[in-house]
Amino acid sequence: MIHIYTGDGKGKTTASVGLAVRASKHMKVLFIQLMKDGSSAEIKTLEKLPNIDTRSFGTGRWVTDEDSRVHESKKVAQAIEFLKKEYHKYGIIVVDEAIMAVTCGVVNESEVMALSEEISEKGHEIILTGRGLTWKFREKADLVTEMKKVKHYFDKGNIAREGIEF
Numbered sequence: 120m121i122h123i124y125t126g127d128g129k130g131k132t133t134a135s136v137g138l139a140v141r142a143s144k145h146m147k148v149l150f151i152q153l154m155k156d157g158s159s160a161e162i163k164t165l166e167k168l169p170n171i172d173t174r175s176f177g178t179g180r181w182v183t184d185e186d187s188r189v190h191e192s193k194k195v196a197q198a199i200e201f202l203k204k205e206y207h208k209y210g211i212i213v214v215d216e217a218i219m220a221v222t223c224g225v226v227n228e229s230e231v232m233a234l235s236e237e238i239s240e241k242g243h244e245i246i247l248t249g250r251g252l253t254w255k256f257r258e259k260a261d262l263v264t265e266m267k268k269v270k271h272y273f274d275k276g277n278i279a280r281e282g283i284e285f
Contacts, residue, residue: 121247121262123248124264125250126267128266129268138213148213149205176194176195177195203234218251221251
């Protein structure tokens with residue numbers, strides 16, 4: 120099955136972390152982050168849990184120009200190659216920010232979709248997160264959950280806080 124957590128609200132990564140923790144009681148889990156550098160609290164915590172492997176493929180910086188897009192594309196290409204070789208070892212595969220990577224133009228939508236379908240068709244669950252859900256992803260997914268921002272303290276100028284946003 121293909122699961123997607125998307126939307127402009129908080130909670131996409133958090134929901135996928137919760138699913139990974141729950142699943143780790145029953146099967147091996149791979150939690151991959153795209154476009155993030157692996158320094159977040161959730162990765163540091165997941166690394167300590169049995170049955171969960173983590174990998175981060177990203178700089179942790181915004182894609183703002185062609186240079187940053189090219190650099191991030193190389194990291195995402197590494198992630199795709201890793202997934203192709205390793206996914207068969209896991210019952211659940213989370214690819215955090217996969218949808219955002221497509222939205223930012225650092226990976227081709229059809230490449231992510233083809234790999235997701237292959238993983239799903241071989242009996243593995245794959246969870247994709249990120250803003251900017253496309254119609255193609257929506258149609259192919261078995262589950263889509265949209266996190267909708269109703270109100271956010273960032274809108275009042277509050278900054279990201281350790282332990283809450285990262």
